[in-house]
Amino acid sequence: MGDAAKDGSYAFTAKLDIGGQRSCTAALVEQQWLVTAASCFADNPAQSPKVPAGAPKLKTIATIGRTDLTRGGGSVMEVVELVPRADRDLVMARLAKPVTGITPAAVTTSTPLPGEDVRVAGYGRTKDEWVPDRLHSAAFTIGPVKATRIGLAGKSTDAAVCQGDDGGPAFRDVGGRYELVGVNSMSWQGGCFGTDEAETRRDAVDTRVDDIADWIQSVSSRTLLSRAEWKNAAYMASGYFTGNSVASKRHMDLFVVWKNGSASLYQGSDNNDPKTPFSAEHQIAKAGSIWQYARAVTGGSFTGSGSDGLIVRWKDGEVTEYTHLDQNGVHEEKNLHPGGGKDNYWTYARLITAGRFTANSLRDDLLVLWEDGSTSMYTDVDSKKLSGFIQLTKAGWENAAQISAGDFTGKKTSDLLIQWKDGETTIFPGVDPKGYHGRINIRQVGSPWKNMQTVTVGSFTSDNSKVNDILIGWDNGNLGLYPSVDADGTHGGIELIS
Structure with a gap:
């Protein structure tokens, strides 16, 4: 040869x-x-x-x-x-x-x-x-x-x-x-x-x-998720990162920041097998990278192009938008709020999630849960940056452990999923700039969901973006997928890693 x-x-x-x-x-x-x-x-x-x-x-x-x-x-x-x-x-x-x-x-x-x-x-x-x-x-x-x-x-x-x-x-x-x-x-x-x-x-x-x-891809994807210890996932964010949500029938991708500062992008598959929702893994950053300073991450459609991006709150209070990401990394960085400075209030943004909270909008808004238990919304962050501020609640959400926006109830705007520290898990249907409109408890106090490490909502088992699944990283290292959650909170659970 x-x-x-x-x-x-x-x-x-x-x-x-x-x-x-x-x-x-x-x-x-x-x-x-x-x-x-x-x-x-x-x-x-x-x-x-x-x-x-x-x-x-x-x-x-x-x-x-x-x-x-x-x-x-x-x-x-x-x-x-x-x-x-x-x-x-x-x-x-x-x-x-x-x-x-x-x-x-x-x-x-x-x-x-x-x-x-x-x-x-x-x-x-x-x-x-x-x-x-x-x-x-x-x-x-x-x-x-x-x-x-x-x-x-x-x-x-x-x-x-x-x-x-x-x-x-x-x-x-x-x-x-x-x-x-x-x-x-x-x-x-x-x-x-x-x-x-x-x-x-x-x-x-x-x-x-x-x-x-x-x-070949479907065979090789069988072991993608079993390789990771999901208790080491610090943040998960879902979105159509590697394909257009309108033009592509692939399922959503998953972006993961690991506790060692590395980051991975799991590319959505085009089959409906809930055991293999992703077709490939791409390493976006190695251990010790800048991602070790991320303190909150969410994915969403901020530009209205059909391809999703990320919003990240960093350790020093800086807030950054990346309009899109792919197998090669994150792209088109936009600074939404500067980092550093004395008493930078964005260091108190504990949890964030993006969702279509404004009816008939093509762009996602940002919902923030602060350290003091208050919540607020920033509408159309891509064009307004962080000037579209709306106070939703002044206190009472101190015990929220995880949040993620999605579509479960068929409302005109996105629903909000909240896992509380005691295991109770709640859906707030149709959140909009006027606030919250009722609540649905899908897990009671003391439920096993108190062992949730990370969570994100997305279309992982269907190409229908209005039928959302819940993807959970458990503290024992397993990954749980709950497909097609509905208004009653009924769904089946599939452990992707035994």
């Missing part, structure tokens, strides 16, 4: 040692999932590439992100589960633990085109090495494109898919972002060490992934 890769190149590529009997290559497509050829695990690949789902028959060790196998670095993990794709030579392989510090390859959704150039990487044989210690790569051109396969032709005399490259990635380099196009399945191995010199064919056949990108 072509030339030796430079140190650190194509770190998403993994070497598989299958029971000490067979070696293959794979690609990291999610922090805990590899994609490779099913034939790597088959008893007799020449007869059939099919393998059963479940634990591999032979103990399999994956080395990821180690260009030179004689050195340290990267991660070494056991493969604990196989999820095969029935219609092609492809299998998803779950690692025992998530890999950190390595960016997975994206799975393309664009159909590969004949004549298109791609690169192939693998740990297999070369023209003069039986068991290389380094990752190698070469340039190839896409040939015939079939229903489940694509043909590849090497662009140089050294470009060949050799034994041990099976399952390795064929990928595009899009400005330094790698997109998986195919998985090595079969090849003639012309020019590979140990191949008959009479064999000159260097063509290969790869398994397509573009048409099953959704399936």
Whole structure:
């Protein structure tokens, strides 16, 4: 296989040692999932590439992100589960633990085109090495494109898919972002060490992934939420951050600030399975970042564009609006209130939430619960900043532990969910600038909801933004999802983490 890769190149590529009997290559497509050829695990690949789902028959060790196998670095993990794709030579392989510090390859959704150039990487044989210690790569051109396969032709005399490259990635380099196009399945191995010199064919056949990108994502999303200890979540905020609420039918995303100062964005899925409401996790900030100074966070539609943003109250009293965020971070910062200064009153803003509290408005308002138990509203914060102040109550809410706005009762304006310190949980229907209009208790004093660590409301199991779910991070590290809460507070609970 072509030339030796430079140190650190194509770190998403993994070497598989299958029971000490067979070696293959794979690609990291999610922090805990590899994609490779099913034939790597088959008893007799020449007869059939099919393998059963479940634990591999032979103990399999994956080395990821180690260009030179004689050195340290990267991660070494056991493969604990196989999820095969029935219609092609492809299998998803779950690692025992998530890999950190390595960016997975994206799975393309664009159909590969004949004549298109791609690169192939693998740990297999070369023209003069039986068991290389380094990752190698070469340039190839896409040939015939079939229903489940694509043909590849090497662009140089050294470009060949050799034994041990099976399952390795064929990928595009899009400005330094790698997109998986195919998985090595079969090849003639012309020019590979140990191949008959009479064999000159260097063509290969790869398994397509573009048409099953959704399936790959749905499999890999199964472990997203089980990796996190939700007792370590400091704040959660929901919104259509990575897609437009009007144009996209995806569910809401979830933004999480962790107690160590890191931040994550969980991208909403497009299926209605309440056990997998998110399709991908993106690290927005590492531990010790500026997010360690956040003291209140909420998501909402502040610009009326259909894509949601964040409002953050920081430790020093500064209040910041980010008009939108995506996989790369937060964008378009707007200062709503300066930080610092003696007796900065925004340091007393204990809880905040955004909601459509003004009827017929396209923009969300901000509701604030202060340290003294009073509540107030700031209307249309994007255009007015914090000048649209309305006092709602002067006291009495000192025992509120968590708040979040959503739609439960079908009113013209958003409802307010409040969890009190004693476990009682209340919905205030149709909150507007005139205040609160009745209350509905959905959990009584002493209920298990007193163990709530964080909460947010959103459309996580449906593309209907008027049917809201309650997502709870519990203090035991679990995450609870209560779908389609209604005016009576009736709903089912699903523990996403057992």
